[in-house]
Amino acid sequence: MSKLFKLIATTTILASAFAVQVANADDDRSIVEAFYSKLLSGTTSPDLQARMAEVLAPDWQSRGDYGNVAKTREQFLAQLQGTGTVVPNLNWKVEEILQAGNRYVVRGHATATPVKNFLGVEPSSRGFEIMSIDIHTVENHKIVKSYHVEDWLGAIEQLKSK
Numbered sequence: 001m002s003k004l005f006k007l008i009a010t011t012t013i014l015a016s017a018f019a020v021q022v023a024n025a026d027d028d029r030s031i032v033e034a035f036y037s038k039l040l041s042g043t044t045s046p047d048l049q050a051r052m053a054e055v056l057a058p059d060w061q062s063r064g065d066y067g068n069v070a071k072t073r074e075q076f077l078a079q080l081q082g083t084g085t086v087v088p089n090l091n092w093k094v095e096e097i098l099q100a101g102n103r104y105v106v107r108g109h110a111t112a113t114p115v116k117n118f119l120g121v122e123p124s125s126r127g128f129e130i131m132s133i134d135i136h137t138v139e140n141h142k143i144v145k146s147y148h149v150e151d152w153l154g155a156i157e158q159l160k161s162k
Contacts, residue, residue: 028102031138031141032094032104032106035055035143037092037094040108044084055143056142057073060072061145061146062148063147064148064149085116086115086116087113087118089113091110092108092109092132093108093110103135103137104135104136104138106132106133108134109129109132110130111127113125113128118155119155120156128155130152131150132148135147135148
């Protein structure tokens with residue numbers, strides 16, 4: 001009877017630990033999804049800074065290339081606010097998420113129609129849609145690091161097309 005009790009207790013503890021891990025993974029996935037819905041698609045939101053604090057760690061770093069230093073959360077806030085004045089209808093959707101531990105690879109899909117000069121192209125009625133690939137590292141339910149690649153050349157080509 002004692003062995004049966006130990007087996008049941010051990011199984012219960014392991015199941016609880018697994019449930020907590022699954023819940024944490026779901027929370028972390030929600031944080032990654034919020035990066036797109038609350039931040040990248042919320043560039044004109046008056047509470048963008050508060051949204052950022054919900055999603056990004058205070059010491060978050062972003063790398064889009066190896067030629068520059070990592071971008072900070074404060075620099076990213078300024079960039080998004082500026083972007084909101086140029087492409088106020090920017091919408092970024094998550095198409096796919098792959099997870100490996102606390103790292104999330106996201107295939108994103110962005111659409112927008114600029115209302116001001118954007119990437120050297122004067123505004124018209126033309127919009128663009130691009131793909132992005134991002135790798136986010138999540139710790140303590142906040143994104144601490146992001147690597148990203150976006151098809152901005154494709155956006156320019158679409159905006160210039162006749």
